[in-house]
Amino acid sequence: MANQNYECKIIRSYGEFDVFERVMCKDTSDAIPLDEATQQQPVVIDYAKHVILAIHNEKSDDKDYEKCVVIDTAGRKFVCGSATFCRELENIMDELSDNGIDSDIHIKVYRKPSKNYKGKEFITCSLTRENPTFMAVPDECAMCVDPDAQ
Numbered sequence: 001m002a003n004q005n006y007e008c009k010i011i012r013s014y015g016e017f018d019v020f021e022r023v024m025c026k027d028t029s030d031a032i033p034l035d036e037a038t039q040q041q042p043v044v045i046d047y048a049k050h051v052i053l054a055i056h057n058e059k060s061d062d063k064d065y066e067k068c069v070v071i072d073t074a075g076r077k078f079v080c081g082s083a084t085f086c087r088e089l090e091n092i093m094d095e096l097s098d099n100g101i102d103s104d105i106h107i108k109v110y111r112k113p114s115k116n117y118k119g120k121e122f123i124t125c126s127l128t129r130e131n132p133t134f135m136a137v138p139d140e141c142a143m144c145v146d147p148d149a150q
Helices: 019-026 083-098 139-145
Strands: 006-014 043-057 064-072 077-080 105-113 121-128
Touching (some): 006 019, 019 043, 019 064, 064 083, 083 121
Antiparallel strands (some): 006 043, 064 077, 105 121
16 A cells, blocks of 8 residues: 555656566665765765756655756665756756767766855756776675676
8 A cells, every 4th residue: 555645656766677676766764864974075976867856755855856866886775855966967967968979977966055045055067088986896886896706
């Protein structure tokens, strides 16, 4: 039976997703939150693809919201609820795909001070040539990425 209080749908996707990946993207509990990952310094993601989720949660103060789930080339999931981040990522990917670019993409995720709210920051992103922050697959993830690893 479906949960009447919570619903999550993929409303846009960039890249090819099989049905298993689509279901996995809806579960953000094991994703790396970009809000936390960018607390100390920017993060560079070796971008592979992403989805935009529309979430309805009756138990939340804001009952309807969107989240972006980014998958890197090693299969790691990152999640971000920043509207600015989602908009900027989609702008970048639209322009790159319009020009036939779909690989070797590095996205820098960082915080900027808000002009509207003193003392607050928001998360955004930009295209970069910097090396990814998460270069190697951690040992505890090796089995997930490489089934032959022991």
